Amino acid sequence: MQKIPHIELNEICYQLGEGSPKSIKQVFGGDIHESWQIEFKNAKFFLKRNAREGRFLEFEKSCLNNLQKYLNYENLIVPKIISYLEVNNVELLLLEWIDMKNSDQEKLGRGLGEMHIESNKFNQPNFGYPIHGFIGTTNQIKGWEKDWIKCFINLRIEPQLAILEKDFLEIDIKNKIKSKIESVLLDHEPMKSLVHGDLWSGNIGVTLMNKGVIFDPASWWADCEVDIAMTRLFGNFRNEFYQNYHKIIPIKKGSERRTIIYNFYHILNHANMFGGSYCHQVQSYIRNILSM
Template sequence: MSIWQHIANHISAETGTDFCPGEPHSLGGGCINTAVQLSDQDQCWFVKLNQAARLSMFEAEALGLRDLAGANAIRVPLPLCTGTAQGQSYIVMEYISLGAGSRSAAARAGEQLAQQHRQQAEAFGWQCDNTIGSTRQPNHWCPDWITFWREQRLGFQLAEAAGNGLGNHLQQLGEKLLQACPALLDHQPQPSLLHGDLWGGNLGYDEQGQPVIYDPATYYGDREAEIAMTELFGGFGADFYAAYNNAWPLDAGYATRKTLYNLYHILNHANMFGGGYVGQAQRMMEQLLGELRL
């Protein structure tokens, strides 16, 4: 039995409706997984594939999508099932046809993201570890945000960088920065439900102009960490930020914390890709330490 027949059978079992797809249609856009569209005359599904050993990554993604959907805020593709076949793991989810965005659609995205962030927990973390890109992302529950960010975000990435041989200078700066976290994280955030990997490539708009987010790295954290990432690579626009801040303004001091939050993603890129990201991470740490004169 081919992997496609196995997946079709799984879809049929989950939906209670026979699913007899034609040839899979390859979809671009991802650098970690293979993505395809599977469809017959009545149903259409989005399928991602990876090595069988990465099944837990897809299981965590499905849990994250369900949590985000439960916030009843910004739309996400609903997951159907996960599994393994022919040495590969897979996740099947709702296929959403994407169209063009607009200024009003971007404003809706900002408003709905603020609504999602009002879904909160009693501590920082999540129900299980997941992945950020291809890197493991620890999510052990922690009542203190500074401890969580220092140990499970920056500290974890710095340990990964040391294991990857990414330079003594990076580690020296990192040690100083970890000690400075209490001075830099000088506010009291609430544990908000975050997408966790919200860059421009993970936001789209359906054919009715409704915002859609996908490929999450979900956890409960400071909502500013989410907004910071939207600014890291651009693509969200002034209407998005105006609508978000109208719905829930950011706290004073965000501009400094933004650099600290985006450092996590740059360190992750350094660990995955190396190159100029190592130098960028060092410059960001020097900037933050310079603001504290350390």
């Protein structure tokens, strides 16, 4: 079992004003960061540690802080940030510990819809995000575009296409894909919201009080449909999640086609990170998009 380096643990205890922890348990479930549950006499915390190049946890801190501004805490929460530290070029993000259970997703769906609506009221003038970020281990570049189509193509699709091996897709195919995406999105009026950005079943939960929880975000200002699209990519979201979300934000015409287009971003990213079967899925998505 991986241990927290002594110098880092001392710094955490100093920041909290605590003595030695009562217990430290490594938490498994992701391959990007190391993580632990740290328990003191009167409180438990969740620690994430990043020793990679790139400020992954600083980006996560920014996302969590921004998402918190638009939540209805009766229905949806994100983990509260206790502390962000850097020790010898290692990032440490200390969060509140949240106990979760396998329960219905009614409040999760309702709370996500409320978050999208409330952030839309902020009237953010542009699509994008102000700081450099990550989607998995891949760069999610910063920047702003006033036009949604330009944002999605220039800041999300093109950077992923550029990472693919040169022989994987010919330039004319790439251009056809971008042209088709533009034509499909032209007749769509996006609802600009702050989105979670990486909303799959591994990044959500339900508290013991039945509130929804979202964590490990890769946020940006986007069409709110990108979050709902990703929930359908790997499954495990329940009917009550969608029913309660769409009571807040009704389904718009053409959402099925846009789901494929928005998830193309994540399939490209998985192909770039893992290769293998995801490369075949990229080809399948391309065929579907070009046939729209």
